[in-house]
Amino acid sequence: MASLLLELEHFLPYRISVLANVMSTAIAAAYEERFGLTIPEWRVIAVLTRYPGLSAREVAQKSRMDAVAVSRAVNRLLRAGRLRRAVAADDRRRSVLQVSDAGAAVYREVAPLALDFERALLASISTAEGAQLDRLLGVLTERAETISASLRSDRNLARTNGRTARTAAPRRARRR
Amino acid sequence: MASLLLELEHFLPYRISVLANVMSTAIAAAYEERFGLTIPEWRVIAVLTRYPGLSAREVAQKSRMDAVAVSRAVNRLLRAGRLRRAVAADDRRRSVLQVSDAGAAVYREVAPLALDFERALLASISTAEGAQLDRLLGVLTERAETISASLRSDRNLARTNGRTARTAAPRRARRR
DNA sequence: CGCGAATCGTTACACTCGCAACCATTTCGT
DNA sequence: ACGAAATGGTTGCGAGTGTAACGATTCGCG
Numbered sequence: 001m002a003s004l005l006l007e008l009e010h011f012l013p014y015r016i017s018v019l020a021n022v023m024s025t026a027i028a029a030a031y032e033e034r035f036g037l038t039i040p041e042w043r044v045i046a047v048l049t050r051y052p053g054l055s056a057r058e059v060a061q062k063s064r065m066d067a068v069a070v071s072r073a074v075n076r077l078l079r080a081g082r083l084r085r086a087v088a089a090d091d092r093r094r095s096v097l098q099v100s101d102a103g104a105a106v107y108r109e110v111a112p113l114a115l116d117f118e119r120a121l122l123a124s125i126s127t128a129e130g131a132q133l134d135r136l137l138g139v140l141t142e143r144a145e146t147i148s149a150s151l152r153s154d155r156n157l158a159r160t161n162g163r164t165a166r167t168a169a170p171r172r173a174r175r176r
Numbered sequence: 177m178a179s180l181l182l183e184l185e186h187f188l189p190y191r192i193s194v195l196a197n198v199m200s201t202a203i204a205a206a207y208e209e210r211f212g213l214t215i216p217e218w219r220v221i222a223v224l225t226r227y228p229g230l231s232a233r234e235v236a237q238k239s240r241m242d243a244v245a246v247s248r249a250v251n252r253l254l255r256a257g258r259l260r261r262a263v264a265a266d267d268r269r270r271s272v273l274q275v276s277d278a279g280a281a282v283y284r285e286v287a288p289l290a291l292d293f294e295r296a297l298l299a300s301i302s303t304a305e306g307a308q309l310d311r312l313l314g315v316l317t318e319r320a321e322t323i324s325a326s327l328r329s330d331r332n333l334a335r336t337n338g339r340t341a342r343t344a345a346p347r348r349a350r351r352r
Numbered sequence: 353c354g355c356g357a358a359t360c361g362t363t364a365c366a367c368t369c370g371c372a373a374c375c376a377t378t379t380c381g382t
Numbered sequence: 383a384c385g386a387a388a389t390g391g392t393t394g395c396g397a398g399t400g401t402a403a404c405g406a407t408t409c410g411c412g
Contacts, residue, residue: 006287008222008239010310012294013199018240019317020196023189026324038398046184057360063184064194066400071362093360093407111182117323118188124319125312134186136301136309141195143300147293148202201400214368233390242370247392269377269390 027117034113035106036080040065040073042110045082048099049107055094082106203293210289211282212256216241216249218286221258224275225283231270258282 008014024039031037037045043063048054051062060070074097077083082103088094099107122130184190200215207213213221219239224230227238236246250273253259258279264270275283298306 004284004287005226006222006290007226008219011290012297012310013196013203013290014219015310015313015317016192016196017200019313019320020189020192021240022317022320022324024193026320026327027189030327040398043184043190046182050183055360064197067361068363068400069398071360072398075362091360091408095361114182114187114189120323121188121316121319124315129308129312132305132308133312134188134191136305137191137195139300140297141191141198143297144195144198144202147296148198151202151206231390243391244370244393245368247390248369251392267378267390271391 023121027114030113030117031110035110037106037110038073038076040069041077041082042114044070044073044077044097045099045103045107046111048083048097049104052098053096055088055096057094059097077103199297203290206289206293207286211286213282213286214249214252216245217253217258218290220246220249220253220273221275221279221283222287224259224273225280228274229272231264231272233270235273253279 028039031039031042043065044059047059047062051058054062056070056074057067059065059074060067063070065073074083074085074095078085080102082100084098084100086096086098088096125133204215207215207218219241220235223235223238227234230238232246232250233243235241235250236243239246241249250259250261250271254261256278258276260274260276262272262274264272301309
């Protein structure tokens with residue numbers, strides 16, 4: 001049973017991963033080289049430019065980044081003087097983040113570059129295809145998240161049932 | 177000049193990156209947990225199942241992986257007994273790689289899972305849309321590679337011309 | 353109130369990744 | 383035929399990332 005033929009070249013997750021990798025390598029090199037900016041930092045600036053005053057957690061949600069990644073990006077941006085941080089008056093755990101003038105300047109330089117890159121990409125397909133693509137990506141992302149969540153719960157279920165992994169390699173040893 | 181509005185939510189490279197991340201996290205967790213297999217290892221097995229006897233370099237090309245990643249994946253697979261390696265008779269630098277019986281067994285278990293995952297994803301869109309998506313991904317990947325290459329050569333040009341970066345931001349500063 | 357659970361943000365750690373540097377071997381130019 | 387350059391593959395190292403543990407604060411609820 002089951003198709004034994006899996007051609008990597010036509011396997012959707014593989015194709016998406018290759019495309020993402022090519023794109024982000026190119027973009028990361030450009031941002032890093034010209035502005036000393038990593039992609040997480042750039043994302044934080046983009047989000048905070050659009051929504052000033054968010055907390056770190058909110059930035060993480062909006063940008064789909066890990067809370068840890070946001071924390072690190074924010075700290076680097078603070079050190080570089082590109083962000084300002086205050087403590088929320090009503091909840092002293094929360095931070096209130098805003099781009100500084102220097103951060104805004106970076107945004108004004110980087111945003112057009114990013115949009116140029118996107119335009120250059122989209123130039124290879126029609127407007128209709130671009131819209132279609134956008135839609136499909138949305139659908140697939142949502143679906144992938146659903147599947148991912150159900151896999152996670154399966155695994156948790158299995159774990160609480162005392163089941164173990166099937167084959168060898170007991171990786172991921174935890175200590176301390 | 178220049179659009180100052182960049183909404184991360186609609187920025188193509190961002191969307192692709194999110195989708196790739198969701199997918200590969202889900203897949204990696206499943207493979208890792210059940211078979212002690214990383215994605216690079218899985219890719220090597222998939223390629224070598226389809227094309228037995230390739231060298232490491234050829235596997236890297238077919239799978240779009242870095243030569244280093246292939247080297248490491250191959251070594252892990254060898255240690256796990258999932259691959260066999262010989263030296264090419266006509267060129268003793270080249271290796272000749274083949275999946276072992278154990279490797280083939282892994283493939284027979286993993287391939288259906290991978291294809292199930294893909295099918296579950298594609299179930300959310302029509303067949304025609306799937307074909308369209310496949311085509312668009314191909315076009316965009318090619319385009320992204322062209323752009324990436326031209327950025328690289330610009331940079332090299334600039335470097336040999338002794339030009340410097342535009343704004344402040346010490347590039348490639350060793351952090352930490 | 354009071355105390356345990358939940359939340360925000362950070363840090364520690366184990367791991368991964370890719371570039372550059374490096375051997376070994378082969379090819380090329382003359 | 384011989385040294386230089388190219389190629390296959392590995393390794394060293396700096397940097398990035400996610401998970402878990404952690405301190406601080408706030409919330410839930412009796």
